[in-house]
Amino acid sequence: xxxxxxxxxxxxxxxxxxxxxxxxxxxxxxxxxxxxxxxxxxxxxxxxxxxxxxxxxxxxxxxxxxxxxxxxxxxxxxxxxxxxxxxxxxxxxxxxxxxxxxxxxxxxxxxxxxxxxxxxxxxxxxxxxxxxxxxxxxxxxxxxxxxxxxxxxxxxxxxxxxxxxxxxxxxxxxxxxxxxxx
Amino acid sequence: xxxxxxxxxxxxxxxxxxxxxxxxxxxxxxxxxxxxxxxxxxxxxxxxxxxxxxxxxxxxxxxxxxxxxxxxxxxxxxxxxxxxxxxxxxxxxxxxxxxxxxxxxxxxxxxxxxxxxxxxxxxxxxxxxxxxxxxxxxxxxxxxxxxxxxxxxxxxxxxxxxxxxxxxxxxxxxxxxxxxxxxxxxxxxxxxxxxxxxxxxxxxxxxxxxxxxxxxxxxxxxxxxxxxxxxxxxxxxxxxxxxxxxxxxxxxxxxxxxxxxxxxxxxxxxxxxxxxxxxxxxxxxxxxxxxxxxxxxxxxx
Numbered sequence: 001x002x003x004x005x006x007x008x009x010x011x012x013x014x015x016x017x018x019x020x021x022x023x024x025x026x027x028x029x030x031x032x033x034x035x036x037x038x039x040x041x042x043x044x045x046x047x048x049x050x051x052x053x054x055x056x057x058x059x060x061x062x063x064x065x066x067x068x069x070x071x072x073x074x075x076x077x078x079x080x081x082x083x084x085x086x087x088x089x090x091x092x093x094x095x096x097x098x099x100x101x102x103x104x105x106x107x108x109x110x111x112x113x114x115x116x117x118x119x120x121x122x123x124x125x126x127x128x129x130x131x132x133x134x135x136x137x138x139x140x141x142x143x144x145x146x147x148x149x150x151x152x153x154x155x156x157x158x159x160x161x162x163x164x165x166x167x168x169x170x171x172x173x174x175x176x177x178x179x180x181x182x
Numbered sequence: 183x184x185x186x187x188x189x190x191x192x193x194x195x196x197x198x199x200x201x202x203x204x205x206x207x208x209x210x211x212x213x214x215x216x217x218x219x220x221x222x223x224x225x226x227x228x229x230x231x232x233x234x235x236x237x238x239x240x241x242x243x244x245x246x247x248x249x250x251x252x253x254x255x256x257x258x259x260x261x262x263x264x265x266x267x268x269x270x271x272x273x274x275x276x277x278x279x280x281x282x283x284x285x286x287x288x289x290x291x292x293x294x295x296x297x298x299x300x301x302x303x304x305x306x307x308x309x310x311x312x313x314x315x316x317x318x319x320x321x322x323x324x325x326x327x328x329x330x331x332x333x334x335x336x337x338x339x340x341x342x343x344x345x346x347x348x349x350x351x352x353x354x355x356x357x358x359x360x361x362x363x364x365x366x367x368x369x370x371x372x373x374x375x376x377x378x379x380x381x382x383x384x385x386x387x388x389x390x391x392x393x394x395x396x397x398x399x400x401x402x403x404x405x406x407x408x409x410x411x412x413x414x415x416x417x418x419x420x421x422x423x424x425x426x427x428x429x430x431x432x433x434x435x436x437x438x439x440x441x442x443x444x445x446x447x448x449x450x451x452x453x454x455x456x457x458x459x460x461x462x463x464x465x466x467x468x469x470x471x472x473x474x475x476x477x478x479x480x481x482x483x
Contacts, residue, residue, distance in 0.1 A: 002378075005378070028357075028383075029416075029420040042415050044423070045379035047379040051320050052427070052431070058427045059423055062415075
């Protein structure tokens with residue numbers, strides 16, 4: 001069972017959960033414009049299987065932001081999320097904004113990762129953090145809104161940027177931790 | 183843009199394309215460069231990305247054979263290894279971790295037309311994913327019997343593209359076909375989840391193996407280098423990154439017998455970016471490099 005990253009993105013982009021997708025390429029690539037923030041998200045999904053882990057840099061390279069999703073009912077999922085954070089810190093765009101999302105908050109009764117543990121980890125690593133539920137639509141918009149507000153605004157029109165959730169090429173002044181749902 | 187502008191623009195582009203054709207064989211390279219710079223700077227200012235793509239395509243059409251063959255010379259070992267591996271997997275004469283020299287020889291790629299005829303005529307074999315391929319790609323169980331014919335047909339056409347835009351069109355068609363496959367599987371089995379990268383990447387790799395386009399590594403670098411007008415943050419970039427990932431995955435699983443010499447293998451997963459680097463060669467530079475194989479200077483090639 002996955003952490004629910006595709007469901008999270010679908011909920012954000014289409015406001016739906018487990019529903020028919022109109023996108024030409026499924027949930028693997030989706031776009032959403034947030035007019036209030038003057039931001040267009042171009043969201044690239046990456047395959048989560050271990051077999052394809054080594055291919056991930058081709059997807060996150062150049063991304064302006066990343067959302068790392070784990071399942072709050074699965075400790076192993078949280079461990080893997082921490083490994084992703086390390087990898088992105090080591091190999092990703094140095095100015096990349098990161099948000100940690102503890103998904104499946106609707107299953108809090110089966111929780112295996114406490115909110116305090118995840119929050120403390122996020123704070124140590126300068127990540128935005130919140131618990132989300134794609135199923136019940138809790139805090140999904142907040143994760144992306146927080147990223148959108150923290151992304152730097154170009155002072156002048158920029159050339160087409162590079163990849164991932166890529167919105168600007170200007171180094172962010174706000175690449176700092178943020179409690180998006182606190 | 184007004185219709186008259188469109189007409190004028192098209193006329194200018196056609197004239198330019200004809201001029202390029204002529205100058206390429208008889209004209210002065212310096213004159214051509216100046217001419218192209220002037221016209222391009224005039225045409226592209228304030229115009230859409232799509233228009234830039236059109237102009238780029240017009241430029242590249244006459245140059246395409248030379249450019250791609252130069253890329254092929256540079257990536258000949260990788261292209262050969264990938265073709266042999268894919269052919270071996272499809273023929274069923276070998277498995278990834280058991281490929282022998284004999285099996286490789288038997289599995290050497292045939293001409294693509296006959297290969298695709300074979301794919302189409304032997305529909306029962308071609309529609310579902312061979313067991314070795316499914317194992318290699320770790321296809322999710324519910325997708326192992328997926329019909330990948332549509333995606334494979336689109337990817338097989340990569341071998342016959344005439345410009346980078348056409349390659350991206352093939353990739354787009356393949357992705358759409360795969361997405362449809364996932365949806366059909368999902369509805370058929372009553373599953374709820376959608377076509378995520380967890381499903382689409384393995385399916386894409388499997389479809390690529392079924393399609394067996396030759397010259398994959400050359401093609402990847404060709405598109406990366408010469409599609410200057412691509413939207414690399416958007417769907418173009420995502421689809422090309424997926425192709426790059428698929429090629430890298432296959433290279434990682436090459437049997438030792440097929441491994442290219444170390445000096446000829448250019449790992450795309452580390453230092454080279456599909457999307458974040460400026461191309462090593464401009465179209466105009468390519469125009470100036472005429473009959474022989476292109477030289478790539480001290481750039482990333």
